[in-house]
Amino acid sequence: MAVVTNPQVDKGSIEKGVNYSTRVDKVGGRVQTVRTIRITAAVMLAFLLLIPVFWMGATAFKVRADAIATPPKIVFKPTLEGLIFLFTDRSVLNQARSKRLKARINELNWYERIALEGGQQITGPSEYVTRLRNSVIIAGSSTILAVALGLLAAYAFSRFKVKGESDLLFFILSTRMLPPVVVTIPIFIMYTKFGLHDTHIGLILLYTVFNLSLTVWLLKGFMDEIPREYEDAAMVDGYTRMQAFRKVVLPQAITGIAATTVFSLIFAWNEYAFALMLTSEKARTAPPTIPTIMGRGGMEWGTIAAGSLGFLIPVVIVTFALRQYLLRGVTFGAIRQ
Amino acid sequence: MAQIELKQVAKKFGDVYAVQPMDLTIQDGEFVALLGPSGCGKTTTLRMISGLEAVSSGQILIDGQDVTWNHPSARDIAFVFQFFALYPHMTVRQNIAFTLEAQKVPKAQVEKRVFDVARLLQIEHLLRLRPKALSGGDRQRVTLARALVRHPKAFLMDEPLGALDADFRATMRAEIKRLHLAQHATTVYVTHDQIEAMAMSDRIVIMSNARVQQIGTPAQVYYDPANLFVARFIGSPGMNLVKGRYTNGMVQLPGANQLPLPERWQAAIANQLSSEDVVLGFRPEAAKISADGVLNTQVYASALHGAYAMLHLALDGEKGETMTHVRAAKNTIYPIGTPLRFDLDPQMVRFFDPKTELALTLA
Numbered sequence: 251m252a253v254v255t256n257p258q259v260d261k262g263s264i265e266k267g268v269n270y271s272t273r274v275d276k277v278g279g280r281v282q283t284v285r286t287i288r289i290t291a292a293v294m295l296a297f298l299l300l301i302p303v304f305w306m307g308a309t310a311f312k313v314r315a316d317a318i319a320t321p322p323k324i325v326f327k328p329t330l331e332g333l334i335f336l337f338t339d340r341s342v343l344n345q346a347r348s349k350r351l352k353a354r355i356n357e358l359n360w361y362e363r364i365a366l367e368g369g370q371q372i373t374g375p376s377e378y379v380t381r382l383r384n385s386v387i388i389a390g391s392s393t394i395l396a397v398a399l400g401l402l403a404a405y406a407f408s409r410f411k412v413k414g415e416s417d418l419l420f421f422i423l424s425t426r427m428l429p430p431v432v433v434t435i436p437i438f439i440m441y442t443k444f445g446l447h448d449t450h451i452g453l454i455l456l457y458t459v460f461n462l463s464l465t466v467w468l469l470k471g472f473m474d475e476i477p478r479e480y481e482d483a484a485m486v487d488g489y490t491r492m493q494a495f496r497k498v499v500l501p502q503a504i505t506g507i508a509a510t511t512v513f514s515l516i517f518a519w520n521e522y523a524f525a526l527m528l529t530s531e532k533a534r535t536a537p538p539t540i541p542t543i544m545g546r547g548g549m550e551w552g553t554i555a556a557g558s559l560g561f562l563i564p565v566v567i568v569t570f571a572l573r574q575y576l577l578r579g580v581t582f583g584a585i586r587q
Numbered sequence: 588m589a590q591i592e593l594k595q596v597a598k599k600f601g602d603v604y605a606v607q608p609m610d611l612t613i614q615d616g617e618f619v620a621l622l623g624p625s626g627c628g629k630t631t632t633l634r635m636i637s638g639l640e641a642v643s644s645g646q647i648l649i650d651g652q653d654v655t656w657n658h659p660s661a662r663d664i665a666f667v668f669q670f671f672a673l674y675p676h677m678t679v680r681q682n683i684a685f686t687l688e689a690q691k692v693p694k695a696q697v698e699k700r701v702f703d704v705a706r707l708l709q710i711e712h713l714l715r716l717r718p719k720a721l722s723g724g725d726r727q728r729v730t731l732a733r734a735l736v737r738h739p740k741a742f743l744m745d746e747p748l749g750a751l752d753a754d755f756r757a758t759m760r761a762e763i764k765r766l767h768l769a770q771h772a773t774t775v776y777v778t779h780d781q782i783e784a785m786a787m788s789d790r791i792v793i794m795s796n797a798r799v800q801q802i803g804t805p806a807q808v809y810y811d812p813a814n815l816f817v818a819r820f821i822g823s824p825g826m827n828l829v830k831g832r833y834t835n836g837m838v839q840l841p842g843a844n845q846l847p848l849p850e851r852w853q854a855a856i857a858n859q860l861s862s863e864d865v866v867l868g869f870r871p872e873a874a875k876i877s878a879d880g881v882l883n884t885q886v887y888a889s890a891l892h893g894a895y896a897m898l899h900l901a902l903d904g905e906k907g908e909t910m911t912h913v914r915a916a917k918n919t920i921y922p923i924g925t926p927l928r929f930d931l932d933p934q935m936v937r938f939f940d941p942k943t944e945l946a947l948t949l950a
Contacts, residue, residue: 501676
């Protein structure tokens with residue numbers, strides 16, 4: 251008897267392949283339409299949300315005339331003026347001085363020339379870099395501290411019988427219930443008395459304490475999700491509880507740690523009110539600095555935009571570095587790992 | 588391997604006993620099952636032996652050495668968890684080697700021992716994989732490998748087969764039993780599955796309501812249950828238990844049935860029974876259906892179990908309140924309602940005092 255092949259089967263396997271799911275709920279027409287609509291909506295939303303960022307990025311490279319032009323210029327001649335102004339202190343030149351300076355233009359280096367085109371003379375470096383460095387130090391240290399302490403507290407709350415556990419947890423959460431601005435003045439007075447005013451350590455302490463309530467609660471949720479049996483296994487395998495915590499619990503809590511880190515970092519990085527009140531020179535961070543740029547030589551939109559852009563970059567880097575953990579992490583363990 | 592001794596070990600949660608004070612000696616190389624319904628305290632007992640749970644009172648000795656307050660890591664025992672507890676962020680090789688690293692075993696030796704145990708359990712091809720990629724049976728093998736690799740003093744297993752499919756469970760049961768024999772491994776095995784306990788153990792500790800009900804070999808707990816709980820719990824169905832009254836050498840049973848008391852029980856019943864009430868116990872296979880049997884019943888239902896048929900017989904006729912299970916030949920059909928007579932094998936009859944629930948014993 252002749253061997254008969256089913257042409258339908260052949261055609262199907264050649265044209266479509268069989269590597270993807272053929273479940274009805276994944277390939278049905280309605281499902282695909284819904285998916286298309288969802289993706290379109292997501293792309294549009296992302297576009298909409300990125301307009302301010304794009305605007306900021308563009309403005310950072312515009313000369314002042316372009317920055318305030320109406321209608322706004324989408325196409326423009328990029329300039330480094332904003333960046334140079336950001337990193338320098340300058341004095342505004344009157345016509346006579348400007349003319350004199352232009353005469354010896356060959357003696358100037360490239361950034362001085364660009365400043366001159368904007369009608370300003372560079373007098374020295376600005377404080378922006380110091381302030382940004384302060385931000386990195388303060389936000390970074392307080393985040394590491396808050397997450398590290400939060401991890402230990404969350405582990406203890408999750409695993410041990412703590413006397414008055416729910417009261418303690420509520421107390422920790424209650425520190426978030428008061429708007430922080432309300433306590434700015436008392437803290438200001440406390441800090442001046444204790445000599446913590448305008449110190450790195452002062453702000454690090456404050457941000458750590460504020461973030462602890464967040465980290466303890468978030469991380470406790472993640473810890474509760476990790477079965478105790480893993481530590482039990484590690485302990486009978488010959489490890490102490492602390493070793494078990496380090497070698498078995500921490501690696502599994504990594505998504506939670508990543509999500510918590512990003513949340514605390516963003517809070518500490520963006521904090522404005524306390525930074526403004528509790529620092530003046532030495533420990534001042536970037537957020538209170540950027541608005542002060544406005545004061546010099548009129549509204550230097552390019553400089554402000556460049557400053558904001560620089561302020562954005564560190565958070566973007568951290569978030570990007572942790573992105574593979576975040577998607578699972580921010581669902582707060584709703585999905586079983 | 589080692590001997591494990593529990594001396595008056597108890598666990599209290601608040602005012603409630605999770606484990607009433609118990610004594611148990613597990614001999615070197617012995618396989619002991621802790622058997623009981625859920626919540627009876629068997630897992631708590633196992634966790635106390637491992638040190639994962641602190642005792643409320645009593646002493647635990649391993650090889651004569653008091654380890655009651657030793658950290659789990661200092662007891663040199665291996666624990667096999669019901670849900671495997673394989674570290675998800677490590678490969679199978681790292682999982683198995685993890686315990687050796689804690690003991691600071693030299694690297695070359697770790698490699699060798701991991702490979703040896705992997706070969707023993709036929710999981711060499713899985714060493715590079717993560718636990719997530721393994722089937723339930725393979726995960727179980729890896730947990731066993733993790734326990735075996737360190738040559739511990741004893742193995743503690745908490746329902747290790749509970750998470751497996753039914754047919755695969757039988758295979759793993761045999762594998763664990765063979766490993767136990769080959770390694771001469773002192774093993775304490777927690778299960779709620781009596782078939783598992785009967786099939787694998789040298790001795791069974793039956794627990795209920797935080798209390799040890801009986802400690803004995805599988806045959807002992809099956810044929811000579813110490814009390815009504817064990818009689819009901821062991822066997823499927825459990826022992827037939829029929830309430831009756833003892834008068835003049837006869838046990839009066841429901842449905843005007845009378846069972847002449849086997850001679851060797853006369854003294855025991857006279858001495859040990861606190862009143863006239865008595866509970867007669869017999870296994871389904873102790874009954875012999877015959878036309879002139881002493882017990883008169885009616886067929887209530889019949890179920891073919893394959894190799895034999897299980898008859899549900901009502902001693903009190905149609906009312907069906909006193910039901911007994913009796914084994915019968917598979918090829919005879921007993922329609923419902925058929926009157927039936929049967930005898931009891933005098934060797935396999937047991938008696939219980941309904942007041943104390945304890946079995947009567949022959950002197």
